[in-house]
Amino acid sequence: MGLTAESSGINVLKDDFNIELDRNNPIIALAGNPNTGKSTVFNGLTGLRQHTGNWPGKTVTQAQGIFTYQNKEFTIVDLPGTYSLLANSTEEMVARDFICFARPDATIVVADASNLERNLNLVLQVMELTDNVILCVNLMDEAERKNIKIDIEKLKEELGIQIIPAVARDGKGLKEIKETVYQITNKHLITKPWKIKYSREIEDAVKKIVPILEDNLYNLSSQINLRWLALRLIEGDRTILQSIDKYFLSYRKSIDNIYESEAQTDGVG
Amino acid sequence: MILTTLPIGSQGKIKELTARGKQRRRLLDLGLIPGTTIIPKMKSPSGDPVAYLIRGTVLALRKEETDLIEVSV
Numbered sequence: 001m002g003l004t005a006e007s008s009g010i011n012v013l014k015d016d017f018n019i020e021l022d023r024n025n026p027i028i029a030l031a032g033n034p035n036t037g038k039s040t041v042f043n044g045l046t047g048l049r050q051h052t053g054n055w056p057g058k059t060v061t062q063a064q065g066i067f068t069y070q071n072k073e074f075t076i077v078d079l080p081g082t083y084s085l086l087a088n089s090t091e092e093m094v095a096r097d098f099i100c101f102a103r104p105d106a107t108i109v110v111a112d113a114s115n116l117e118r119n120l121n122l123v124l125q126v127m128e129l130t131d132n133v134i135l136c137v138n139l140m141d142e143a144e145r146k147n148i149k150i151d152i153e154k155l156k157e158e159l160g161i162q163i164i165p166a167v168a169r170d171g172k173g174l175k176e177i178k179e180t181v182y183q184i185t186n187k188h189l190i191t192k193p194w195k196i197k198y199s200r201e202i203e204d205a206v207k208k209i210v211p212i213l214e215d216n217l218y219n220l221s222s223q224i225n226l227r228w229l230a231l232r233l234i235e236g237d238r239t240i241l242q243s244i245d246k247y248f249l250s251y252r253k254s255i256d257n258i259y260e261s262e263a264q265t266d267g268v269g
Numbered sequence: 270m271i272l273t274t275l276p277i278g279s280q281g282k283i284k285e286l287t288a289r290g291k292q293r294r295r296l297l298d299l300g301l302i303p304g305t306t307i308i309p310k311m312k313s314p315s316g317d318p319v320a321y322l323i324r325g326t327v328l329a330l331r332k333e334e335t336d337l338i339e340v341s342v
Binding site: 083084086115117118 | 291
């Protein structure tokens with residue numbers, strides 16, 4: 001048994017995020033503002049195949065579950081409801097660290113159709129961090145009640161991602177979510193999320209910082225979105241480097257453990 | 270003037286945030302950026318917090334937050 005990125009990745013997920021992995025299931029993250037019906041979507045997808053626990057070391061609840069589609073199993077993790085990923089609170093840090101370091105195969109962001117503008121803040125932040133984003137615009141019945149009409153096709157064009165209108169409470173949209181997740185995880189669907197461009201000063205600063213990050217994090221640069229990281233540093237985020245240290249260290253520890261157990265086996269056999 | 274002194278029902282426009290750090294970040298994340306229209310809708314029975322209509326949604330903000338938001342009418 002050799003050292004593979006996969007095997008050490010799996011250890012990170014289990015130890016750092018308390019995620020149980022079943023035979024290489026794709027991992028799907030579920031994000032969104034509070035009060036968007038995110039839990040309804042989660043329950044609708046997983047039914048009874050779910051359980052709750054805590055994020056390691058935090059008093060924040062975590063729910064994880066499984067759904068099956070086209071004979072394939074998917075593990076879905078319910079992230080805390082947050083308005084932002086900018087790590088102002090424990091919940092935001094948990095959500096950000098999961099998307100950034102556990103690198104789920106897809107992230108579904110659930111938004112409230114009758115509060116779309118406010119909800120899009122988080123959507124755009126997730127799009128900046130990962131390309132594998134699906135937007136579920138839930139509570140469409142509430143929006144209709146308030147006479148709010150949403151042009152889903154136009155929104156798709158502008159954002160460059162798949163968008164699924166839903167009334168999760170009535171089970172509407174759940175099948176479409178599963179289908180889209182399926183398409184994205186087997187690479188039949190490539191999304192090109194619209195990327196925010198900042199002012200000249202910021203973009204220039206990013207251009208200077210990314211090569212420095214590449215040099216210092218050489219074996220992590222394929223795993224961490226360096227542009228995103230540069231932007232966080234420019235913003236003055238103190239926690240992001242600590243997080244990298246933490247997860248990188250445990251990644252390294254997994255590798256050390258594997259080397260050690262291999263060495264021991266060789267010694268005995 | 271600070272948002273705290275904006276009367277119920279009148280429309281204001283956010284000029285700047287004097288809040289700093291995490292508090293500032295949170296207010297920005299909720300959509301309270303310069304140029305945004307904001308209308309106080311309703312006070313809670315104790316007078317604090319107050320419900321504000323902003324960007325098509327209603328937010329409850331405490332006096333300690335609204336003291337740090339400059340608006341123009």
